[in-house]
Amino acid sequence: MTCLTLESVSKSFGDLSVLKDLSFEVNEGSIFGFIGKNGSGKTTTMKIVVGLLKADQGCVHVQGKRVDFGETATNRLVGFLPDVPEFYGFMNAMEYLTFCGRIAGMNPTDILRKANELIVLVGLKGSEKRRLKGYSRGMKQRLGIAQALIHDPILLICDEPTSALDPVGRAELLNILSMVRERTTILFSTHILADVERICDYVGVLDNGSIALEGNLDTIKSAHRSDVIVVELSEAAQGAAPQTVDRLRELPFVRSVQWQERLIHVGVGSLEADGRLLLAELAGSPCTVLRYQVQEPTLENLYRAVLEPSEEVVA
Numbered sequence: 370m371t372c373l374t375l376e377s378v379s380k381s382f383g384d385l386s387v388l389k390d391l392s393f394e395v396n397e398g399s400i401f402g403f404i405g406k407n408g409s410g411k412t413t414t415m416k417i418v419v420g421l422l423k424a425d426q427g428c429v430h431v432q433g434k435r436v437d438f439g440e441t442a443t444n445r446l447v448g449f450l451p452d453v454p455e456f457y458g459f460m461n462a463m464e465y466l467t468f469c470g471r472i473a474g475m476n477p478t479d480i481l482r483k484a485n486e487l488i489v490l491v492g493l494k495g496s497e498k499r500r501l502k503g504y505s506r507g508m509k510q511r512l513g514i515a516q517a518l519i520h521d522p523i524l525l526i527c528d529e530p531t532s533a534l535d536p537v538g539r540a541e542l543l544n545i546l547s548m549v550r551e552r553t554t555i556l557f558s559t560h561i562l563a564d565v566e567r568i569c570d571y572v573g574v575l576d577n578g579s580i581a582l583e584g585n586l587d588t589i590k591s592a593h594r595s596d597v598i599v600v601e602l603s604e605a606a607q608g609a610a611p612q613t614v615d616r617l618r619e620l621p622f623v624r625s626v627q628w629q630e631r632l633i634h635v636g637v638g639s640l641e642a643d644g645r646l647l648l649a650e651l652a653g654s655p656c657t658v659l660r661y662q663v664q665e666p667t668l669e670n671l672y673r674a675v676l677e678p679s680e681e682v683v684a
């Protein structure tokens with residue numbers, strides 16, 4: 370089922386047209402990686418979804434309910450972690466979550482139960498009584514997720530939650546999001562493609578105001594898969610590599626051979642039929658093969674190919 374729908378959303382700031390007929394859907398239960406360069410309009414889109422900005426045209430629905438600018442009705446269904454979350458430094462995490470729960474209209478018993486549960490989920494147990502002004506960036510982002518989940522939303526929107534974090538902080542935050550996904554759909558914006566590859570199952574690339582590439586991550590990757598097979602030789606076999614490479618180059622079904630130390634990239638016409646012939650050839654060679662793998666394109670290569678179409682997709 371669809372959790373979030375954007376239909377032909379357009380938004381300009383003065384002469385600057387940021388979103389142009391932007392449409393996409395986020396399915397229930399998925400982690401949608403909303404990818405785009407800095408300044409491409411990710412934050413603008415998310416602010417429209419939570420009713421903080423007014424779209425010039427188009428409409429947004431959360432679980433079938435229309436989002437209206439300034440109206441908070443649909444925000445009961447949505448949790449939002451802004452790109453730079455601001456907190457009251459004099460409060461502690463427990464006080465802050467209680468405050469957010471009250472704003473959301475929750476009763477004190479539910480607030481206490483939910484706040485305690487979330488403090489554990491985001492890994493802040495033991496720090497919940499510390500003043501927020503002493504929190505690190507990573508702790509603030511984690512509290513931001515707890516704050517966004519206090520009222521049990523069906524959709525969590527996180528605007529670049531990992532961008533300001535170090536690698537350990539990023540990994541921790543991605544782990545939390547993976548746990549959250551069990552009960553909440555997530556729309557997650559970023560320009561860090563490695564993060565998307567780690568946790569997202571669906572991606573949409575925002576470029577020039579609309580979606581330039583969209584789909585299930587695995588489907589996109591296999592659609593752009595090149596017919597290149599990577600063969601890795603054992604260390605002991607390296608001496609025999611030149612001979613093997615020469616032999617491969619002579620084979621009629623081999624289109625290209627690139628070789629560097631123990632890695633050989635073999636371009637073929639068909640992964641199935643030619644792959645079998647290649648395997649037979651390798652089995653008869655003096656080299657020990659450690660790895661035989663169809664080359665997968667990385668998200669980075671796909672991204673570059675979409676945004677700079679003159680470049681060939683190479684994995």
Ligand SMILES: Nc1ncnc2c1ncn2[C@@H]1O[C@H](COP(=O)(O)OP(=O)(O)O)[C@@H](O)[C@H]1O
Nearest residue numbers: 382385387405406407408409410411412413414
């Ligand atoms: N309130 C605003 N007034 C004028 N320009 C804005 C405003 N908000 C964003 N912009 C401009 O809109 C473009 C998209 O911004 P933003 O949505 O923040 O991109 P992203 O989040 O992808 O980095 C940028 O060029 C930005 O400078």
Ligand SMILES: [Mg+2]
Nearest residue numbers: 411412452529
């Ligand atoms: Mg932004």
